[in-house]
Amino acid sequence: MLELFTELFLLIGGVFALIGSIGLARLPDLFMRLHGPTKATTLGVGGILIASMLHFGGQGEGLSVHELLVTLFLFTTAPVSAYLVARTMLHLRGKSVDTGMGRHHPADKEAS
Amino acid sequence: MLIVAMPLAFGCITLALLLNFWRLVRGPGRADRILALDTMYINTVALLVLYGIHQNSSVYFEAALLIALMGFVGTVALCTYLLRGDIIE
Numbered sequence: 001m002l003e004l005f006t007e008l009f010l011l012i013g014g015v016f017a018l019i020g021s022i023g024l025a026r027l028p029d030l031f032m033r034l035h036g037p038t039k040a041t042t043l044g045v046g047g048i049l050i051a052s053m054l055h056f057g058g059q060g061e062g063l064s065v066h067e068l069l070v071t072l073f074l075f076t077t078a079p080v081s082a083y084l085v086a087r088t089m090l091h092l093r094g095k096s097v098d099t100g101m102g103r104h105h106p107a108d109k110e111a112s
Numbered sequence: 113m114l115i116v117a118m119p120l121a122f123g124c125i126t127l128a129l130l131l132n133f134w135r136l137v138r139g140p141g142r143a144d145r146i147l148a149l150d151t152m153y154i155n156t157v158a159l160l161v162l163y164g165i166h167q168n169s170s171v172y173f174e175a176a177l178l179i180a181l182m183g184f185v186g187t188v189a190l191c192t193y194l195l196r197g198d199i200i201e
Contacts, residue, residue: 003114006114006117007114007116007117008117010114010117010118010120010121010162010165011117011120011121013121013158014117014120014121014122014123014124014125015124017124017125017128017154017155017158018124018125018127018128020128020151021127021128021129021131021132021151021155022128022131024131024132024135024147024148024151025131025132025134025135030141030143030144033135033144033147034147037147037150037151037154041128041151041154041155042154044158045154045155045157045158045161048121048158048161048162049161051165052161052164052165055114055165056165056170064170064173066170066173066174066177067161067173069173069177070157070161070173070176070177070180073177073180073181073184074154074157074180077180077184078154080184080188081150081184081187081188081191084187084188084191084192084195085143085146085147085150085187085191087191087195088142088143088146088191088194088195089141089143091194091195092141092142092143092194
């Protein structure tokens with residue numbers, strides 16, 4: 001029974017991580033691409049960590065805290081890094097010409 | 113045990129890592145590359161936890177925690193550099 005749940009959470013986690021990465025690779029716009037990794041991939045890692053807790057908790061050694069640490073850390077830092085990446089996108093798009101981001105460094109434009 | 117789900121989960125995470133790497137190489141902007149690198153860190157944490165379940169050992173959680181930590185610090189440092197032009201002010 002426990003093993004069945006472990007397999008279920010493993011599958012959920014793997015599929016959600018894959019969905020997030022497909023979103024990162026396939027979506028057309030910069031800000032759309034931000035949605036995939038920050039939500040779906042975090043949920044996928046959460047599912048795999050739940051599966052790991054079930055797997056190691058079923059061996060009679062009690063609940064292990066390592067997974068909780070990893071989960072807590074990932075779930076608190078994902079919004080922060082998403083916010084920083086979004087601010088970087090806005091900053092770079094506001095200063096560079098058309099869609100060719102990465103062609104010119106913002107500092108070059110300021111200097112000229 | 114876990115005969116069905118484990119190879120499927122490994123395949124999903126590996127495919128996700130390949131897609132992230134494609135976006136990292138191709139991505140049109142610098143922010144895209146930072147995002148792809150951040151996602152690669154998160155997927156690597158998932159892969160390490162999966163390998164820990166596969167090997168039935170809890171040593172890999174320490175490595176997963178370290179990679180998560182360093183990934184976050186790296187993302188913050190890269191974004192701060194692009195935003196301010198300086199990491200430590």
